[in-house]
Amino acid sequence: MKNTKILLIEDDKDMQRLIAEYLNNFGYETRAMFELDEVLNAIEKHIDEYDVAIVDLMLPKMDGFDVCKKIRAKSNIPIIISSARGDIGNKIYGYEIGADDYLAKPYEPRELILKIEAILKRVKKNTQKIKISDFEVDIAAKEVIVDGFKVDFTPIEFEIFLYLMNNSNKALSREQIANATSLDFNTKDRTVDMHISNIRYKIGDDAKNPKYIKSVWGMGYKFAE
Numbered sequence: 001m002k003n004t005k006i007l008l009i010e011d012d013k014d015m016q017r018l019i020a021e022y023l024n025n026f027g028y029e030t031r032a033m034f035e036l037d038e039v040l041n042a043i044e045k046h047i048d049e050y051d052v053a054i055v056d057l058m059l060p061k062m063d064g065f066d067v068c069k070k071i072r073a074k075s076n077i078p079i080i081i082s083s084a085r086g087d088i089g090n091k092i093y094g095y096e097i098g099a100d101d102y103l104a105k106p107y108e109p110r111e112l113i114l115k116i117e118a119i120l121k122r123v124k125k126n127t128q129k130i131k132i133s134d135f136e137v138d139i140a141a142k143e144v145i146v147d148g149f150k151v152d153f154t155p156i157e158f159e160i161f162l163y164l165m166n167n168s169n170k171a172l173s174r175e176q177i178a179n180a181t182s183l184d185f186n187t188k189d190r191t192v193d194m195h196i197s198n199i200r201y202k203i204g205d206d207a208k209n210p211k212y213i214k215s216v217w218g219m220g221y222k223f224a225e
Helices: 013-025 036-049 064-074 088-096 109-123 155-166 174-180 191-203
Strands: 005-009 029-033 052-055 079-083 101-104 129-132 135-138 143-146 149-151 213-216 220-223
Touching: 005 013, 005 036, 013 029, 013 109, 029 036, 036 064, 052 064, 052 109, 064 079, 064 088, 079 109, 088 101, 088 191, 101 109, 109 155, 129 155, 135 155, 155 174, 155 191, 155 220, 174 191, 174 220, 191 213
Parallel strands: 005 029, 005 052, 052 079, 079 101
Antiparallel strands: 129 135, 135 143, 143 149, 213 220
16 A cells, blocks of 8 residues: 655754654655755646645745646645744635645644545545536546536645535534534634635635525535535
């Protein structure tokens, strides 16, 4: 069985060593780096070799958000932002550009392991294919097709969309959506709303008069089949 490979982009040497050792002790094959040339080369030529990317924001020569954008432009692998910049603005922006989770430093390494395990559990391969409404979903490939075109979802967006589809016509709270996926629920962050907004945009759903993902006042959302 293939080892899970982690790309760790972290410029704090002590933190880098601590995280890498902890991940390796849990059986994850971890490659750590922070030099810009090495990071860009890994993204350009080897990103699909990794299962999860962990990205610090405060990197030399390039902001971590830009690194996340470059990863997302090349691959849909899960991205976990690991940063001391834990304010709500940075968190929201991280999710907007395609991050799947955000850990504010300092945190216990075990928390990172739990995040990784949750993400891997939900993106594991499945051979099932489903068709609901105008959408065809290949769960193994984590692909959504509408009108013959592939929707460019991030892993967390795919999870949320699939959960809504599997519970079509049911009103689901934000907490239910978060608990059923690898997303952390925080009523202050409103991260569920942010992801729903991104999903609507990508499937061409009018936010003011949505056809597919309806808002349920005071609760959350439902997928209208």
